[in-house]
Amino acid sequence: MSAPAEHGISTSDLCLWYGAFQALKRVDLEVKHGLITALIGPSGCGKTTLLRCFNRVNERYGSVTTTGLIRIRGKNVYDADVSLIELRRRVGMVFQRPNPLPLSVYENVVFGLRIHAEKRPPKSVLDEAVEKALTEVGLWKDLRDRLQAKATGLQLEQQQKLCIARLLPLKPEVILMDEPCSALDVEGTRAIEELMFALKGKYTILIVTHNMAQARRASDECAFMLLGELIEHTRTENLFLNPSNPKTAEYIEGRYG
Amino acid sequence: MFTETLTGRKKQRHERVARMFFGLMTAAMVIPLLLIVGFVVFKGAPAMTWEFFSTNPRRGGTAGGIWPALVGTLYLILVSLCISAPIGVLAAVYLNEYAKENWFTRIVNLAVVNLAGVPSIVHGLFGLGAFVYALHFGKSILAAALTLAIMTLPVIIASTKEALASVPRSFREACWNVGASRWQTIWRIVLPNSISGILTGVILQVSRTAGETAPVMLTGVATFKAIEGGGLFLYDLREQCMALSMHLFYVRTQASGAPEELSYAIAATLLGVVLLVNTTAICFRVFLRARKKW
Numbered sequence: 326m327s328a329p330a331e332h333g334i335s336t337s338d339l340c341l342w343y344g345a346f347q348a349l350k351r352v353d354l355e356v357k358h359g360l361i362t363a364l365i366g367p368s369g370c371g372k373t374t375l376l377r378c379f380n381r382v383n384e385r386y387g388s389v390t391t392t393g394l395i396r397i398r399g400k401n402v403y404d405a406d407v408s409l410i411e412l413r414r415r416v417g418m419v420f421q422r423p424n425p426l427p428l429s430v431y432e433n434v435v436f437g438l439r440i441h442a443e444k445r446p447p448k449s450v451l452d453e454a455v456e457k458a459l460t461e462v463g464l465w466k467d468l469r470d471r472l473q474a475k476a477t478g479l480q481l482e483q484q485q486k487l488c489i490a491r492l493l494p495l496k497p498e499v500i501l502m503d504e505p506c507s508a509l510d511v512e513g514t515r516a517i518e519e520l521m522f523a524l525k526g527k528y529t530i531l532i533v534t535h536n537m538a539q540a541r542r543a544s545d546e547c548a549f550m551l552l553g554e555l556i557e558h559t560r561t562e563n564l565f566l567n568p569s570n571p572k573t574a575e576y577i578e579g580r581y582g
Numbered sequence: 583m584f585t586e587t588l589t590g591r592k593k594q595r596h597e598r599v600a601r602m603f604f605g606l607m608t609a610a611m612v613i614p615l616l617l618i619v620g621f622v623v624f625k626g627a628p629a630m631t632w633e634f635f636s637t638n639p640r641r642g643g644t645a646g647g648i649w650p651a652l653v654g655t656l657y658l659i660l661v662s663l664c665i666s667a668p669i670g671v672l673a674a675v676y677l678n679e680y681a682k683e684n685w686f687t688r689i690v691n692l693a694v695v696n697l698a699g700v701p702s703i704v705h706g707l708f709g710l711g712a713f714v715y716a717l718h719f720g721k722s723i724l725a726a727a728l729t730l731a732i733m734t735l736p737v738i739i740a741s742t743k744e745a746l747a748s749v750p751r752s753f754r755e756a757c758w759n760v761g762a763s764r765w766q767t768i769w770r771i772v773l774p775n776s777i778s779g780i781l782t783g784v785i786l787q788v789s790r791t792a793g794e795t796a797p798v799m800l801t802g803v804a805t806f807k808a809i810e811g812g813g814l815f816l817y818d819l820r821e822q823c824m825a826l827s828m829h830l831f832y833v834r835t836q837a838s839g840a841p842e843e844l845s846y847a848i849a850a851t852l853l854g855v856v857l858l859v860n861t862t863a864i865c866f867r868v869f870l871r872a873r874k875k876w
């Protein structure tokens with residue numbers, strides 16, 4: 326679409342209800358393309374819900390009503406001509422618990438290609454995609470000889486990287502990460518953060534985290550949510566050094582978690 | 583430090599008692615089972631000759647073999663399986679994967695659960711009314727197999743749903759989030775990971791059909807129906823057949839003068855058929871698992 330290139334995700338007046346419970350309240354968010362944006366806020370404030378709006382996967386979780394506007398790279402995701410399949414292909418999600426599919430490493434990476442291909446993709450294409458994606462996430466060296474190994478048997482950190490690698494062959498625009506490091510140790514966390522830096526620029530990266538230090542060191546911009554509302558969204562340094570809203574200040578000082 | 587405390591000793595005592603109790607219960611289940619099987623096989627063994635398996639009954643069931651009953655039981659199992667397995671599995675997939683949670687699906691689920699508890703003779707009566715009379719199938723293998731299928735469907739649906747639901751949600755989420763359609767999610771991930779459970783449920787029901795007497799007696803099983811000659815299809819689906827369960831009942835209660843070992847031999851054969859079905863299922867499962875490439 327003919328939107329300015331820097332638009333990653335923008336929402337306006339986004340409200341969401343699970344049944345009668347309102348989980349998102351008039352969220353207006355502008356996420357810039359090519360940057361890493363961190364989303365912080367206490368448990369249950371709707372961070373995961375917000376992420377799920379962006380690829381419209383909320384619709385698979387029971388009775389959900391959404392109002393308002395969501396644009397991904399300038400395109401309204403509720404337009405009639407938007408195919409959910411294409412949307413989800415372009416907007417990838419990484420979860421808190423690494424969730425590789427119960428297939429081999431190789432099959433995990435090419436899973437997306439297989440399901441989106443009209444006819445069976447030739448092996449050379451798949452091989453190439455696997456090497457490219459695994460190289461990009463830094464797993465190629467470790468796993469090149471174990472491509473047929475069971476993905477669910479890898480170390481957690483490798484599993485999480487694999488989950489990221491699984492998105493890449495689909496050429497996503499946006500990568501949503503929902504607490505991608507909370508199941509990992511320090512080493513794993515660092516590895517994932519480095520990976521995020523490596524991916525930065527090409528993708529809109531939105532990462533949910535409970536770890537203030539991580540939000541601080543790994544993100545360019547930071548958004549703070551509380552009880553379904555977006556309280557503050559600005560450059561990370563700003564948010565941490567001079568929060569404009571007292572609630573933000575209280576949260577980042579750890580007065581409630 | 584680290585010495586045994588009073589509560590610690592008490593805990594250990596409880597632990598021992600609990601373990602013994604549960605062990606005993608297991609034994610109480612296994613030992614009678616082994617006794618029954620052993621007893622039946624032991625009593626029936628003298629009568630189990632090649633002739634017993636391969637010939638028609640003679641002299642009103644007091645002599646001769648059980649060949650038609652064996653074939654009839656296998657027919658009933660196979661035909662009802664071919665009807666109930668696909669319908670049951672597909673319905674369960676629909677209910678578990680596609681159907682939205684609303685009053686309609688709640689009613690369907692409630693119906694499934696309650697139908698599973700309907701006594702088999704009631705199903706038999708339904709089959710008699712619906713298939714034999716209303717649909718004009720007459721008393722036939724087809725009508726009996728349909729009745730058995732209807733009888734097993736609810737349980738197959740329930741067990742398949744359970745197997746599907748045991749596939750972790752995270753697998754589905756992973757699929758949705760790379761843009762897989764529901765069908766792709768089901769076909770590539772959900773079914774391969776639940777097929778063992780599904781098969782187990784289906785096979786359990788199949789073994790149940792092998793032993794049912796009441797519903798098939800009303801809808802398609804005759805007390806005597808010899809097989810003449812040996813075409814490829816020993817029975818026609820539109821004719822009546824014999825069945826082991828019914829034959830056992832008949833020999834034991836109606837045919838005066840039948841040797842005792844005959845009825846035990848029939849029972850042992852019935853057990854053998856069930857065992858055969860289960861073994862086939864296990865082999866199939868092992869085969870499926872081996873085909874997974876890791």
Ligand SMILES: Nc1ncnc2c1ncn2[C@@H]1O[C@H](COP(=O)(O)OP(=O)(O)OP(=O)(O)O)[C@@H](O)[C@H]1O
Pocket residue numbers: 343346348366367368369370371372373374375386387
């Ligand atoms: N499928 C659902 N049905 C009903 N309510 C839900 C559902 N998912 C989430 N909620 C509710 O919506 C609110 C926001 O949940 P959400 O998971 O988005 O929070 P979160 O910020 O991601 O929390 P956390 O940091 O613990 O992951 C919570 O109050 C939660 O109970």
Ligand SMILES: [Mg+2]
Pocket residue numbers: 372373374503
């Ligand atoms: Mg969450």
